[in-house]
Amino acid sequence: MEQTAFLTLPTTRSYIDFEEMSTNKPFLQANTEEFTFQEIRKDHTIPCFAKDNEPLISHCDFIDATTGIISDLFKGEIILSPNIRLSHPIKGRIPEAKDKAAKDLLEHEKTLYYERMAFIIEVPTISTDVAGNRLNLTIGGVKAYSQDNLYNKKGADEHFKVFIGFQNKVCTNLCVSTDGFKADLTVRDMQELQNAIYCLLQQHDSGRQIAQLKSLANYHLTENQFVQLIGRCKLYNYLPAKVKADIHPLLFGDTQISTVCKDYYKDEAFCRSDDGSINLWKLYNLFTGANKSSYIDTFLDRSLNAYQFTEQVKFALGNQRHSWFLS
Known part of the structure; x- marks a missing residue:
């Protein structure tokens, strides 16, 4: 290690x-x-x-x-x-x-x-x-x-x-x-x-x-996968409680998800590749960047959630494990 x-x-x-x-x-x-x-x-x-x-x-x-x-x-x-x-x-x-x-x-x-x-x-x-x-x-x-x-x-x-x-x-x-x-x-x-x-x-x-952060750069989402992921993120907060209970929690709201979408195209350091793909290190930083708009009392909880969420996406890509956000 x-x-x-x-x-x-x-x-x-x-x-x-x-x-x-x-x-x-x-x-x-x-x-x-x-x-x-x-x-x-x-x-x-x-x-x-x-x-x-x-x-x-x-x-x-x-x-x-x-x-x-x-x-x-x-x-x-x-x-x-x-x-x-x-x-x-x-x-x-x-x-x-x-x-x-x-x-x-x-x-x-x-x-x-x-x-x-x-x-x-x-x-x-x-x-x-x-x-x-x-x-x-x-x-x-x-x-x-x-x-x-x-x-x-x-x-x-x-x-x-x-x-x-x-x-x-x-x-x-x-x-x-x-x-x-x-x-x-x-x-x-x-x-x-x-x-x-x-x-x-x-x-x-x-x-x-x-070691875990370094590994994120080895996993990539295609443009279609990114679009699907963002769509599911937008839907998550409106799901019935019974459905949401079986899904890994996402603490980011519509404002933060919209920031992720904007920076997918415009962020100088973490934007998409020419073919529309994005690695998970960049995706993770899009979420932690969007988190700067959070209030103090939710800031650290969302910081951790960004890491856990990205790890769940990594596991789904690497092991073909089911993920509602990519299904």
């Missing part, structure tokens, strides 16, 4: 004083805004549990804990600054300004935090090449306070999503596999969160994931 390539670049700096951010392009778009770690720590408040006014684990604490574990597990590697995307702002005001009109509020009288957050941290000295595309090891997570019961007290379950995988540097698409993703991580304190992140990162088999 082919292993990840390790590049030797001399540095001992951590993300805190390293000037380059993880990817210079948005890895997620939709309705998100980009913020730096320092801006969030300085300007954003932290929601508390209503029953005891104790704080939840903050976005910054989540990012900081993840970075510390990355630094411990990947000693000697370059670790870039986190790229952070936020959405769903929750605005407030200090008690002294409770009777003021919104237009009259001064900056110091306003409070703000964002309900949903996604971040990635690149380790560019651990990289590989798949079909001419450079992939960097990337770790990150998602936090959505909307999944927590804020009317409880400290010690109630808090929900997180964590992943380790690779980012395609051609397009900033994320490659997330089953063993590199914790979809519903519930913890009661920071220690439990750190332990769960550490276990996920330590157990991830990067060599296996890269």
Whole structure:
């Protein structure tokens, strides 16, 4: 099995004083805004549990804990600054300004935090090449306070999503596999969160994931097969529940499938060949590219689903295994 390539670049700096951010392009778009770690720590408040006014684990604490574990597990590697995307702002005001009109509020009288957050941290000295595309090891997570019961007290379950995988540097698409993703991580304190992140990162088999990604380039869909696949994808969300229960789930909606269709013709890196055929590595990247329009709370789940869906297509092509999407 082919292993990840390790590049030797001399540095001992951590993300805190390293000037380059993880990817210079948005890895997620939709309705998100980009913020730096320092801006969030300085300007954003932290929601508390209503029953005891104790704080939840903050976005910054989540990012900081993840970075510390990355630094411990990947000693000697370059670790870039986190790229952070936020959405769903929750605005407030200090008690002294409770009777003021919104237009009259001064900056110091306003409070703000964002309900949903996604971040990635690149380790560019651990990289590989798949079909001419450079992939960097990337770790990150998602936090959505909307999944927590804020009317409880400290010690109630808090929900997180964590992943380790690779980012395609051609397009900033994320490659997330089953063993590199914790979809519903519930913890009661920071220690439990750190332990769960550490276990996920330590157990991830990067060599296996890269071998699986490389294999996708060996499988091709004809133009007719691609058209049939897309047609079935469009139909999937309208199937009766009884029929859908026997089909491998597809989490992408009409908007994302339409993006896949457009990029099949127009994407510079992953479009069709002259004869209309497309290999599964390119198909996979069309789906992960379309996923950038997802909201934060569905982003990682769809990232994994793109991988699982493409693997199902590969199995159907390679073993003549039945697939509803190609039947």
